[in-house]
Amino acid sequence: MAAAVRIFLLVLLLLGPGGWGQAEPPRDSLREELVITPLPSGDVAATFQFRTRWDSELQREWVSHYRLFPKALGQLISKYSLRELHLSLTQGFWRTRYWGTPFLQAPSGAELWAWFQETVTDVDESWKELSNVLSGIFCASLNFIDSTNTVTPTASFKPLGLANGTDHSFLRYAVLPREVVCTENLTPWKKLLPCSSKAGLSVLLKADRLFHTSYHSQAVHIRPVCRNARCTSVSWELRQTLSVVFDAFVTGQGKKDWSLFRMFSRTLTEPCPLALESRVYVDITSYGQDNETLEVYPPPLTTYQDVILGTRKTYAVYDLLDAAVVSNSRSLNIQLKWKRPPENEAPPVPFLYAQRYVSGYGLQSGELSTLLYNTHPYRAFPVLLLDSVPWYLRLYVHTLTITSKGKENKPSERSPQPAPPPPLPLHVPQHLSSQGYIHYQPAQDRMQPHLLEMLIQLPANSITKVSIQFERALLKWTEYTPDPNHGFYVSPSVLSALVPSVVAAKPGDWEESPLFNSLFPVSDSSSYFVRLYTEPLLVSLPTPDFSMPYNVVCLTCTVVAVCYGSFYNLLTRTFQIEEPRKGGLAKRLANLVRRARGVPPL
C-alpha cells in the first residue's frame, strides 16, 4: 500500500512537467486583412493578405510540429536552406498610370525569386530543384525555369527581410511570362491558408468571380522578420497576398457603386477562428476639394489614418473580431456609394510610371524601348532598371541610348504647389558611365539570357527613354513551341525606385501597423520604395512552315515510286502466262471437299 503510494507519487512527478506541457502559448499567429481601394478610374481594387508569423528556427531539420504554418512550405525552407522566397502568379497588368501606385505589383505570368542561405554550396542545383517542387505544389509549369530564363541580379531585389549580408551570388530571379493563371493555381494556394476557404476572409475567394477581373495576382512571400522591437531574434513570416481589380463596366454594369456581394457574390459572416486579427480596410480618402464624395455603409466604428505610399490616406476599419461589427444582420456586406458623381477631372497621376514597347518592322530586327515617366514637378529620383531579354533576341549594346526630354508644362487647377519654372528641353544622350552604375551580362545561345541593370537618375518632370536595338535569331525546329505563330514573350522590365513622398512617414512598429503598410522595410521617411513592372512584350520570330518536311517526304517518295519504281519493275520482273481458271459448280464443290480434307485443289 505504502509502496503503491510511493510509486504513484514518483509517476506523477515524472509525468508532471511533460504531461501539462501544453500550457505553452502557441508560437505562430495569423493575421488576415482585406483592403478595398476605389481606384481613380472607377474600378475597385481588393487586396487580401494572410500573414502567418512563426517564432521558430526553421533551419534545424527536426522541426516536426506544424500548426498554422503550412508544412509544405516549411519543409522547403529547411531542405533548400532558403532565406527568402517570393513566388507570384499574375494574370493581367496593373495600369499604374490610371490606377495609381500599387501596394505590391507582380509581372504577368509567373515570377519566382529566392535568396539562399550562405551555407548552400550549389545554388543553381538548389534553384532547379526548388522550381520543380514549387511546380508540383502550385500546379504551375515552373519546371520550365532553367538557365535560359534565370538571371542573377547584381543590384536589384535586395532581401525584403532580415539580412546580415547581401552577396548577390545567392540570389536567383526568373520570370515565365507565358504562364497562365487559373483555378488550378488558386486551389492549392487556398489550401495553404489555415482556415482554407471555410471561414474568415477567405470565404470571399471564389474562382469564378476572382478571374473575371482586369488584374489578378496571387503571391506567396516567405522571409525572416524581427520577433520584437529590439530585433534580437528571428521569426519566419509567410504572407499570402491576392490582389484583384474589378472592372466597373464589365462586372459593375456601368454603375460605380460597389458592394462586397457584387464583387465576390459572398458576404462576410465570421472571422477565422485561428486568426489573431481579421480586418477589412476601405480607402475613404477623398480626392476632391470638399469631402464626402464617397460614402461607406455600414458606417465604420473606427478609422485609420496614416501615410501610405507617400500620401496621407484615411481608411474605414471593420474588425471582424469585434462583435459589434457583425452583430445585427449576421453578415457584413460593405457597400460603397458615390454621393454625387465625381466630376470629369483628371485622376491624380502617380510620380513614377513606365511603358515598354517593341518597334521596327519585318522579322529581322527591331528596337526595344522603355519609357520612364517622372511627373514630380521639382524632385529628381533614382530608378534601378532591370531588363532580362531572352537569348534569341540578340541585343546590340552599342545602340543603347538613354534620352531625357522635358515634358511640356501644363497648368493644372488641381496642383497644390505653385507652378514650377518651365524646364529646359534636355535632349542630351547621357554618357553611360556617368550614370553611376550599369551592368550588362551578354547572353549565351541556349544557355543564359541577356541581363541589363542600370541606375538612372530621372530628372524632374521628364520622360526618359531607354532604347536598344536587337536582331532576331532563327531557332532550331525542335525549339519552337507548338503554337509558334502566337509569338515569343519578353519578360517585363523591373523598376525599383525610391519615390519622394508628399508627406513624410514616421517609421512604426511592424506588429502594430496594418499588413499593407509593412510590405517593404522603410529606411528613409522622405521617400518610399516601390517596385513596378512594365508590360510583357510579344515578339514574332521568323517561323518556318512546319508541314514542309512532310510535304517534301510525300513528294519525293511519290516521284521515286512512280518514276524509278516503274522502271525497276519493268526491268526486274519476269512475266508468266497463266491459264484462266474455268470450272463449273461441280468442280467448285469438289474443291471445297478437297480443302476440307487438306488436299490441294484441282
Add this chain to the structure above:
Amino acid sequence: MVDTCFLSQGLTTLAGLLLLPFGSLAASQIEDQAEQFFRSGHTNNWAVLVCTSRFWFNYRHVANTLSVYRSVKRLGIPDSHIVLMLADDMACNPRNPKPATVYSHKNMELNVYGDDVEVDYRSYEVTVENFLRVLTGRIPSSTPRSKRLLSDDRSNILIYMTGHGGNGFLKFQDSEEITNIELADAFEQMWQKRRYNELLFIIDTCQGASMYERFYSPNIMALASSQVGEDSLSHQPDPAVGVHLMDRYTFYVLEFLEEINPASQTNMNDLFQVCPKSLCVSTPGHRTDLFQRDPKNVLITDFFGSVRKVEITTETLSLQPDSGVIESSYKKDQMVEELMEPLKYAEQLPVAQIIHQGIFLNQGPNPCLSNLLCLLP
C-alpha cells in the same frame, strides 16, 4: 471421480460433434465474406486523364477530360491519385466569355471545371515524351510527387485520352503524334514492371478503335468512341460560348456516370452499351480479349471510383500524447538565440552603395592601382 471425468469428456465431445456443422457453416460464411472482400484483386485506384488538343476551337476535348475528372473525383479517387494533363487552358482563355468555367451542357447547366481542380501537366508540358514517362515511371528525379504515377501491382488504372486522331495515331498539340504501337509497348513496359493490376483504356477520337488494336499485355480492357474509318462527332454547340462543348461519346458516358454512386453495382457491360449508333453516329467499340475477368463481373467503380475495402469497428482507442518529444522540442526552441547585436532589414535601394559597386566593377584589368578599397580584407 474417474466416471464423472469420463462423462464430462464424453459430453464435451458430443457437444462438439453437434456443433460441428454449425461451425462449418459459419466458417463458409466467413469464407464467402472474405471472397466478396477480395473479389476484384485491387487495392488502390489511379487515373491518367489526357487532353491532347490545343487552341480555343478544341474546347470540347478539354471539356471531355474534365467531365471524366469530375466523375472520377466524385466517385472517390483523390487528386493525389489523378494525373490530369490538359494541353491548353480553356477556362481562363481570353476568348472564354465566362472565365474560370468549362461547361459540358449548353445553357451553362454544368460547370465541369469547378472550384477545386488540380491540373498536373499543363500547356506545353503535355507531350508524348512526358505522357510515356508518366506511364512507365521513367521520370527525372526532380519531378514532384503530384506529377508521378505511383502505382503498384495492385492498382487499377483508368487511362482516358481524347483529341484528334487517325488510323493508328493520336495527335499531341498539333506538333507530334503517338502511334498505337508505342502505346502498346508502353503498356507492356508497365506490365513487366508490375505497375498495374488491371487497366481500362478509353479513347474518344476519330478512328479510336485503331489505338487499341495493337495491345498485347494482359489485363487490359479498352473502349473507343469509333471504329476504324469512322469519325467521332461533337455533340452540341453553345451560342454564348461559341464552340462545341463536348463530344458525343463522352457526353453520353458522362450522363451514364452521373447516375453511378460509390455503392452501385453497375458493371462494364452497361458501359459498353452507352452510346448506340443512333445517338453517337459512330459505332463505339470495345476489346476485352486480354482481360481475364468476365466484364459482367467488373464493377464500374473498380475503375472509376476508389472504393476502399474497410471494416468499421466500434472499439475506441485512446492515444497517449508523447509528451517527451513535445517537451524536448519546445525546450530546444527556447534555447535559441538572443543575439548579441540586433539585426536589421536590408536597404532596398542603396544608391551610394550601388554606384560604388559599379565603380569597382567597371575598373580596368588592374583595379587595385587606383582603388584603395582593394587593400581591405
